[in-house]
Amino acid sequence: MNNIQFYKVLITEVIEEAPSVKRFILKFEQEVAFKPGQFVILKFEGLQHQFDTRSYSIAGQINSNCLEICVVFKEDGAATPLLFEHKIGDTLLSSLPEGRFVLQEEPIQKNLFFICTGTGVAPFRCMIKELLLNRKHALPIHLFFGCRKMEDLLYRSEFEELAMEYPNFSYHPVLSREQWDGNTGYVHPHYLKMLETTKDALFYLCGWTEMLKETRDNIKNLGYTRQDIKVEFYD
Numbered sequence: 001m002n003n004i005q006f007y008k009v010l011i012t013e014v015i016e017e018a019p020s021v022k023r024f025i026l027k028f029e030q031e032v033a034f035k036p037g038q039f040v041i042l043k044f045e046g047l048q049h050q051f052d053t054r055s056y057s058i059a060g061q062i063n064s065n066c067l068e069i070c071v072v073f074k075e076d077g078a079a080t081p082l083l084f085e086h087k088i089g090d091t092l093l094s095s096l097p098e099g100r101f102v103l104q105e106e107p108i109q110k111n112l113f114f115i116c117t118g119t120g121v122a123p124f125r126c127m128i129k130e131l132l133l134n135r136k137h138a139l140p141i142h143l144f145f146g147c148r149k150m151e152d153l154l155y156r157s158e159f160e161e162l163a164m165e166y167p168n169f170s171y172h173p174v175l176s177r178e179q180w181d182g183n184t185g186y187v188h189p190h191y192l193k194m195l196e197t198t199k200d201a202l203f204y205l206c207g208w209t210e211m212l213k214e215t216r217d218n219i220k221n222l223g224y225t226r227q228d229i230k231v232e233f234y235d
């Protein structure tokens with residue numbers, strides 16, 4: 001992390017997206033180029049922890065200078081309690097966009113499965129919009145999003161609107177701790193059911209390790225290989 005350059009960014013907006021999740025809009029002094037799926041690294045000077053940096057997926061680009069991140073509060077965490085104290089007008093130190101968890105440049109001729117829990121949905125918001133709005137990807141795109149409760153379904157209305165507008169995009173929210181008329185339980189049986197009738201898929205997984213490892217094992221058991229499964233671990 002020593003050779004990373006950090007830039008002062010201004011917090012221009014803070015949105016309470018869910019009970020313990022905030023969206024922060026960060027304004028850079030210069031234009032920033034990014035690829036959907038990338039993240040920024042924030043530096044917390046003086047952090048009481050082995051490392052003073054934390055990575056956050058880019059959840060959106062507001063304009064050429066402003067990026068959005070979407071962060072879940074971790075009560076016993078070192079950095080998020082500090083970050084959550086920040087208000088509009090405060091500054092942070094951020095890297096430029098980094099990372100290789102991005103869409104391949106060439107057209108993707110496969111069914112796409114995006115599988116995540118919690119803030120793991122952040123990079124998928126950018127990737128799915130890029131596919132639908134810019135690349136006009138016409139093959140099926142599935143987003144399986146596991147959460148505890150309805151209130152945790154980040155960007156819900158946006159994904160629902162995309163699903164209405166683009167018939168090839170299917171939004172599959174799954175709740176583990178609340179009954180509703182949608183999918184319930186863990187996310188695994190739901191994407192596995194879809195895969196019973198799907199051939200030739202490419203997978204993007206993002207979030208916390210435990211859930212991702214199980215997902216990756218399930219997919220590999222169906223005969224898919226490492227090349228078919230792109231993963232971004234949050235820890």
Ligand SMILES: Cc1cc2nc3c(=O)[nH]c(=O)nc-3n(C[C@H](O)[C@H](O)[C@H](O)COP(=O)(O)OP(=O)(O)OC[C@H]3O[C@@H](n4cnc5c(N)ncnc54)[C@H](O)[C@@H]3O)c2cc1C
Nearest residue numbers: 054055056057070071072074077078079080119122234235
């Ligand atoms: C590439 C990348 C992208 C990331 N993008 C995001 C993002 O978009 N949004 C976001 O909220 N976080 C994201 N993270 C996680 C983020 O970098 C921090 O780890 C997180 O904010 C916790 O920081 P902390 O200092 O508060 O907790 P720490 O003091 O670092 O937490 C202690 C331990 O708890 C684990 N942990 C922290 N939060 C959780 C959780 N919710 N569930 C399970 N284990 C957890 C950590 O991995 C660590 O082992 C990303 C991580 C990586 C590597």
